[in-house]
Amino acid sequence: MNNTNDQLQPIALKEWAVAVKALTEGDxxxxxxKGGIAEETRDFRLKAPRFYLMPAYEHQRPELLKAPYQDAVRQIMDKWKPGAETVEIGAIAEAVDDIEIYDRETLDKLQDFHIWTETFAEERLKWKRTKPLHLLLLRVSKLKKPLTLPMLDQYNGCKSWVSLPDDLDAPGAEPVLSDEEFNQKIDQIRGALGQPSKS
Structure with missing residues (x-):
């Protein structure tokens, strides 16, 4: 992903702004x-292997986050202006794995690797019980210059994916973690799940 936009489609995954911040900082x-409420299929599907990360501000609440991230979301929400005319995108991601989770036991093994409370993570698992919870392992790169886009109506709402302008001209990007750091952390997650290392 070093300094290339090859195969980077004009599509963005919407995720809580506090999660995008943590991803962009390598934490x-x-x-x-599991998909957004407004999703056409109501199921989550990985629409592209590489994509932009769009911060979302709806539904963010400190009590749904582990203690170290509660102040971060408060600071983000204090700066957020409802009805803002623009949205800033500062990172892209590559999905290196899409692991389906069906049970609480598997989810509990990930507790040390995400920012959400145990209760909220379990609620995500239980929503639409017949559908798996998708664990996306991401390699994130920070754009050298953030993109500022007009906030279109189609970006609003509880949805996973949004289409961006086809003529989007993104600057270069640098991985937030070195190859060694990234592989080490990914191996820790896969190890917790009892999966073999792929590095």
């Missing part, structure tokens, strides 16, 4: 998704 390596 978080994964997201847990």
């Amino acid at each position: 978080l390596m994964l997201v847990l998704r």
Whole structure:
């Protein structure tokens, strides 16, 4: 992912702004998704292997986050202006794995690797019980210059994916973690799940 936009489609994954911040700072390596309420299929699907990360501000609440991240979300929400005319995108991600989770036991093994409370993570698992919770392991790169886009109506709402302008001209990007750091952290997550290392 070094300094290339090859195969980077004009599509963004919406995720809580506090999670995007943690991903961009290298503190978080994964997201847990089941699809948004406004999703056309109501199921989560990985629409592209590489994509932009769009911060979302709806539904963020400190009590749904572990203690170290509660102040961060408060600071983000204090700066957020409802009805803002623009949205800033500062990172892209590559999904290096999409692991389906069906049970609480597996989810509990990830407790040390994400920012959400145990209760909230379990609620995500239980929502639409017949559908798996998708664990996306992400390699994140920070754009050298953030993109500022007009906030369109189609970006609003509880959805996983949004389409961006086709003529989007993104600057270069640098991985937030070195290859060694990234592989080490990913191996820790896979090890907790009893999966073999792929590095």
